[in-house]
Amino acid sequence: MAGTDAPAAVEDLLRELAPQVLGILVRRYGDFDAAEDSVQEALVAAAVHWPRDGVPESPRGWLIQTASRRLIDQWRSDRSRRDRESLAAQERPAEVSDQDDSLLVLFMCCHPALTPASAIPLTLRAVGGLTTAEIANAFLVSEATMAQRIARAKRRIGASGGRFAMPPVEEQPERLRTVLHVLYLIFNEGYASSIGRELQRTELSAEAIRLTRMVHQQLPGDGEVAGLLALMLLIDARRPARTSATGELIPLAEQDRTLWDQGLIDEGVSLIEAAAGKGPLGQYRLQAAIAAVHDQAAHAEDTDWPQILALYGLLERVTDNPVVTLNRAVAAGMAEGPAAGLAVLDEVDERLSGHYRLAAVRAHLLEMAGELEAARELYRAAAGRTTNLVEQQYLTERAARLDV
Amino acid sequence: MTRYLLGVNFEGGVVDTPMEEWKPEEITAHLDYYKALREELLASGERVQSEVLAGPDLAKIVTSDGRETFVTDGPFQEFKEWLAGYQIVDVESEERAIEIAAKLSAVPGPDGVPTQQPIQVRQVMDQAPVDIAEMEGYLQTARGRD
Numbered sequence: 001m002a003g004t005d006a007p008a009a010v011e012d013l014l015r016e017l018a019p020q021v022l023g024i025l026v027r028r029y030g031d032f033d034a035a036e037d038s039v040q041e042a043l044v045a046a047a048v049h050w051p052r053d054g055v056p057e058s059p060r061g062w063l064i065q066t067a068s069r070r071l072i073d074q075w076r077s078d079r080s081r082r083d084r085e086s087l088a089a090q091e092r093p094a095e096v097s098d099q100d101d102s103l104l105v106l107f108m109c110c111h112p113a114l115t116p117a118s119a120i121p122l123t124l125r126a127v128g129g130l131t132t133a134e135i136a137n138a139f140l141v142s143e144a145t146m147a148q149r150i151a152r153a154k155r156r157i158g159a160s161g162g163r164f165a166m167p168p169v170e171e172q173p174e175r176l177r178t179v180l181h182v183l184y185l186i187f188n189e190g191y192a193s194s195i196g197r198e199l200q201r202t203e204l205s206a207e208a209i210r211l212t213r214m215v216h217q218q219l220p221g222d223g224e225v226a227g228l229l230a231l232m233l234l235i236d237a238r239r240p241a242r243t244s245a246t247g248e249l250i251p252l253a254e255q256d257r258t259l260w261d262q263g264l265i266d267e268g269v270s271l272i273e274a275a276a277g278k279g280p281l282g283q284y285r286l287q288a289a290i291a292a293v294h295d296q297a298a299h300a301e302d303t304d305w306p307q308i309l310a311l312y313g314l315l316e317r318v319t320d321n322p323v324v325t326l327n328r329a330v331a332a333g334m335a336e337g338p339a340a341g342l343a344v345l346d347e348v349d350e351r352l353s354g355h356y357r358l359a360a361v362r363a364h365l366l367e368m369a370g371e372l373e374a375a376r377e378l379y380r381a382a383a384g385r386t387t388n389l390v391e392q393q394y395l396t397e398r399a400a401r402l403d404v
Numbered sequence: 405m406t407r408y409l410l411g412v413n414f415e416g417g418v419v420d421t422p423m424e425e426w427k428p429e430e431i432t433a434h435l436d437y438y439k440a441l442r443e444e445l446l447a448s449g450e451r452v453q454s455e456v457l458a459g460p461d462l463a464k465i466v467t468s469d470g471r472e473t474f475v476t477d478g479p480f481q482e483f484k485e486w487l488a489g490y491q492i493v494d495v496e497s498e499e500r501a502i503e504i505a506a507k508l509s510a511v512p513g514p515d516g517v518p519t520q521q522p523i524q525v526r527q528v529m530d531q532a533p534v535d536i537a538e539m540e541g542y543l544q545t546a547r548g549r550d
Contacts, residue, residue: 117405117496149449192534251546327541364545388530
């Protein structure tokens with residue numbers, strides 16, 4: 001293996017090994033915070049040395065040894081700690097268990113004491129094996145700032161007495177939900193920013209898929225895990241068609257569907273089919289089912305809107321997200337005409353009052369209904385309230401187009 | 405996480421006395437307050453950038469018709485309406501941005517009285533919808549250029 005190891009292959013290997021090595025170190029030394037720092041340093045060292053000198057015979061052993069050495073060095077230089085606990089820990093036998101603790105590390109990082117915004121970078125580093133610099137780059141903050149966020153997240157886990165063990169059985173479903181939410185948000189970060197300037201962030205989607213795949217391998221019987229993986233694959237399948245050469249977002253109806261990745265679509269669809277009957281239908285499986293209906297239409301006109309409408313109805317019952325109702329209104333407009341869509345909007349009028357998406361969807365349905373004047377006013381109102389650039393440009397343009 | 409620009413003009417809030425006329429210990433207290441706040445935001449990983457701007461005396465207004473560039477010192481806004489400084493924070497919620505803005509506004513002035521300078525809280529726009537459900541909704545309604 002030595003000599004010719006491409007940096008990309010090394011990177012893949014390091015990412016796979018990162019949570020395993022961290023798990024072993026935490027089991028051996030019992031200090032999640034310090035172990036995580038040491039593993040990060042060992043990964044950075046490996047990323048420098050391996051592509052140049054070749055991957056060592058036992059890459060995992062190399063990382064464990066390097067990280068352990070750093071950890072002990074760090075302890076030695078830390079007086080207050082040395083006095084307390086570490087010397088005893090250093091004497092522990094250096095057994096290398098074959099147990100893969102990747103999932104446990106993931107559960108640890110998605111600790112309930114953390115907000116998603118702190119769990120995300122910690123997960124990317126500890127489980128994903130990304131460097132602080134890469135994460136900082138993806139989130140457009142300085143490396144020092146990101147290091148602070150990660151350190152703070154670890155302190156918070158430590159302060160809440162997090163033991164390195166799976167949560168008690170009764171807490172596991174709730175914790176798994178948090179884990180899936182964090183993975184979903186990581187995917188969103190990459191997906192939402194895969195346009196325009198921030199191309200480097202698409203890597204976050206790939207990372208989210210990789211981690212969700214890992215969870216699915218370890219928990220194959222969980223329908224929501226399968227659903228989330230399917231959702232990511234079905235959305236990611238459209239990536240090649242989603243943006244124009246100039247980086248603009250292309251609407252679903254106008255995407256060149258021959259560019260969609262059929263392999264990913266097939267995998268996503270089989271995942272949902274295989275998950276049928278595995279537990280109650282949750283939000284990820286339903287979102288995946290909706291994405292699958294879109295992905296399985298060879299032309300936009302073939303889209304099975306009545307089915308999408310029904311699925312949004314089910315999704316609405318399991319989430320409290322008003323955006324889902326807006327999407328159901330769009331589906332109702334497509335399946336049954338704009339009047340049906342507008343009737344759905346009346347249900348969320350109060351709850352979403354002032355939200356630009358409500359105005360944008362209503363404008364869309366009014367335009368479909370031929371009420372151009374009212375549509376134009378609402379497009380304008382929506383443009384003034386939106387907080388994202390793509391929609392602002394679209395809405396402004398749409399208003400101008402009706403301004404004849 | 406969402407970014408907000410917190411901007412402050414030369415509008416002095418309840419304080420009319422120019423800083424040159426404050427007592428030295430009042431200036432120290434004022435600066436220490438900002439320093440503590442900066443350290444808090446550094447430690448929490450919320451601080452992205454902060455700058456204090458040179459005064460309007462050094463400001464230039466630039467316009468161009470695409471061929472020629474015109475540089476002037478005006479048009480003259482009220483001194484108080486010029487941007488004096490800003491910081492960009494990356495926070496979990498608008499509530500948190502407002503909390504930080506409130507701390508900025510409460511910076512002590514003469515006699516330790518909070519200056520109550522008005523702080524503008526402006527959200528930095530996202531590039532695109534940030535959630536799959538929102539993005540799918542947008543892609544279902546949007547139409548390209550006809």
